[in-house]
Amino acid sequence: MTHAQNTAPTTRPSRKPASAKERMDTGSDSQELKEIPPEAVTIAIFCALSYEAAAVRYTLDEEFECHFQSIGPKRYPYSFGRLRDHIVVIARPHRMGTVKAGQCAATVCQQFPNIQFALMVGVGSGIPDPSRRDLRLGDVAVSIPGGNHPGVVEYDFGKYEHDRFILGGNLDKPPGILISADGIMQEDEIMDKRRLEKVLRGITKKPGFARPDVDDILYDKNFHHINKGSDCSGCEVADRRKIVSRAPRPHANPVVHRGLILSGNSVIENPEDRDRLRRGYEDAICYELGAAGIMDEIPCLVVRGISDYADTHKQDTWHHYAAAVAAAYCKVLLRKVDGPDVRGISNIYDSQLLAQLLSFNTATGDRGSEAKLLPNLARQLGFDMPQLLPESRGLSRP
Numbered sequence: 001m002t003h004a005q006n007t008a009p010t011t012r013p014s015r016k017p018a019s020a021k022e023r024m025d026t027g028s029d030s031q032e033l034k035e036i037p038p039e040a041v042t043i044a045i046f047c048a049l050s051y052e053a054a055a056v057r058y059t060l061d062e063e064f065e066c067h068f069q070s071i072g073p074k075r076y077p078y079s080f081g082r083l084r085d086h087i088v089v090i091a092r093p094h095r096m097g098t099v100k101a102g103q104c105a106a107t108v109c110q111q112f113p114n115i116q117f118a119l120m121v122g123v124g125s126g127i128p129d130p131s132r133r134d135l136r137l138g139d140v141a142v143s144i145p146g147g148n149h150p151g152v153v154e155y156d157f158g159k160y161e162h163d164r165f166i167l168g169g170n171l172d173k174p175p176g177i178l179i180s181a182d183g184i185m186q187e188d189e190i191m192d193k194r195r196l197e198k199v200l201r202g203i204t205k206k207p208g209f210a211r212p213d214v215d216d217i218l219y220d221k222n223f224h225h226i227n228k229g230s231d232c233s234g235c236e237v238a239d240r241r242k243i244v245s246r247a248p249r250p251h252a253n254p255v256v257h258r259g260l261i262l263s264g265n266s267v268i269e270n271p272e273d274r275d276r277l278r279r280g281y282e283d284a285i286c287y288e289l290g291a292a293g294i295m296d297e298i299p300c301l302v303v304r305g306i307s308d309y310a311d312t313h314k315q316d317t318w319h320h321y322a323a324a325v326a327a328a329y330c331k332v333l334l335r336k337v338d339g340p341d342v343r344g345i346s347n348i349y350d351s352q353l354l355a356q357l358l359s360f361n362t363a364t365g366d367r368g369s370e371a372k373l374l375p376n377l378a379r380q381l382g383f384d385m386p387q388l389l390p391e392s393r394g395l396s397r398p
């Protein structure tokens with residue numbers, strides 16, 4: 001059997017205009033969006049909340065639409081787009097927590113068969129530990145493995161061993177390709193190349209995503225929030241308030257913290273739980289909800305913008321900005337990851353080819369050798385050339 005016979009894709013790009021119902025389903029101005037088949041998607045980005053997904057969508061180089069005739073209904077809110085060479089789906093579980101996130105991840109893997117790995121991108125609660133690291137609101141936490149942990153550990157799952165509670169769950173490490181890409185980002189940070197800040201500036205211009213114009217105060221763990229249901233204005237002026245003394249940061253740029261992210265199902269919002277549940281993990285930098293469920297289904301890197309300190313002073317003020325920081329990190333990271341390795345992987349090969357074809361600049365027409373090469377490749381793979389490369393797109397024919 002030839003490669004072409006073996007790899008003819010089951011779903012092809014369609015030129016049929018989207019119906020009114022379909023446009024409502026996608027919730028977008030889909031008449032202007034290119035359509036991709038589910039097989040073209042190679043990376044899943046999971047966001048628990050709508051503003052987290054919006055922050056990621058603001059970083060897309062291009063948005064797509066995708067229809068599901070062959071694989072059933074869209075069970076979750078999906079968005080599609082391109083981040084450099086990668087075609088991504090942004091998916092949102094129906095509810096927070098590891099079980100719902102795991103169900104969403106399993107469905108996404110079924111509906112998009114060529115997904116290679118995932119990122120969970122959104123906000124999380126920072127674990128302040130000033131003697132070890134200078135972690136502030138609006139920083140970003142990334143689940144990079146360390147000496148005694150794989151990057152993410154479940155904080156509400158484990159066992160007692162020799163009178164000590166051992167955090168459990170054998171979660172896999174993040175994909176090596178993402179750890180390597182993060183390594184390049186670390187080099188950029190040493191060299192003071194501010195790529196993350198540049199992307200972040202683009203998001204923070206959008207309504208609601210600007211950096212909050214408020215002080216970043218870390219209260220002592222013995223000083224609890226005063227006015228329940230209200231903001232911290234009462235805490236800030238209270239005579240008995242206790243604040244952890246920290247040197248002012250000379251800049252307002254986000255700092256990337258790499259280490260252990262603790263994942264579970266319950267919101268941590270008092271300093272006693274915060275310090276108890278980490279159980280001695282010195283590398284622990286952040287609590288979050290849901291990622292452990294995704295990592296059971298698909299290799300995943302967790303990226304969390306720090307929106308609070310997991311104490312009683314937890315507020316919503318930093319949520320959007322923290323989501324923007326996480327989305328900016330995600331974009332810079334994926335820029336450092338090459339597109340799918342197409343050699344010898346038939347479905348991925350198709351996806352990569354489609355990605356290239358779809359990203360063609362329709363306005364320029366002839367792109368020289370590339371314009372001749374791609375149609376030839378498409379023909380070898382069994383694509384229907386007139387359908388895939390219509391004259392109306394202005395592509396030159398071999």
Ligand SMILES: [Zn+2]
Pocket residue numbers: 224225226231232233235312313
């Ligand atoms: Zn407070």
